Amino acid sequence: MNWRKWLLISIVVGYMGILIIAPLGAIVFGAFREGVPAMLEALQHPHVLRSFGLTILICLVVVAIHGIFGTLVAWVLVRHQFMGKALINRLLDLPFAMSPVIVGFTLIVLFGRNGVLKPLTEAMGWQIAFALPGMIWATLFVTLPFMIRELMPVLEAFGRKQEEAAATLGASGWQTFRLVTFPALRWAFLYGLGLTCARALGEFGAVLVISGGIQGRTETATVYIFRALDDRQYAGAYSAALLLGAISLVLVLVIDVFHRRSQKSIEQRT
Known part of the structure; x- marks a missing residue:
């Protein structure tokens, strides 16, 4: 039995090593291959700075929108019954199943040069495709489920008793949400944001x-890395990938803290 246990552990470690550790090691090696000065110089290139600035801007806008409307959607789906609720609940998981490329292509069909809605956006003076609004729209779609799916279980576990008690004492709907409901949601809320x-x-x-x-206009960090590799600008590509990976790693560590707090909150209420 002991050798079976260690065999399984070896398989798991090897599997994780191949999928995660090896690629990360390759990125680190590629970034430092030409030395730290070359890496720092590559990260200071205007295109790199512009791509990371655009990525952070899109991220902040998307997080703010989902923080508000994702919470609202979760609240409505848990607290209210209405026709079409089951369909909306199923559609929430569509971004998990749909290829992001198809999402981008759909937006091109709608807002591209010959798009169905192009006359409308032109009349309003809006540029959706090949511009920041389209990039935000696409990112909003692919990130849609995360906030909602994290908040719904907590809302269900929280129940209505404390909210009803607050309403009985004369609290308004906003006061009840701010002082009673949201404190119970805060860790799941932060986890969803992460x-x-x-x-x-x-x-x-x-x-x-x-x-x-x-180039230099609508390149996010990931798109820059793709183009830099295609142009054989390896120092820039590896350096940008390492920085983006480091940011993601920090986020993962922070998210893990929020996740454990959120799970503890659910367990205390069930």
């Missing part, structure tokens, strides 16, 4: 298609 941010930082396919990958 997952949304991590997914937004790493999005590539949908953003590449809808943005067109215009």
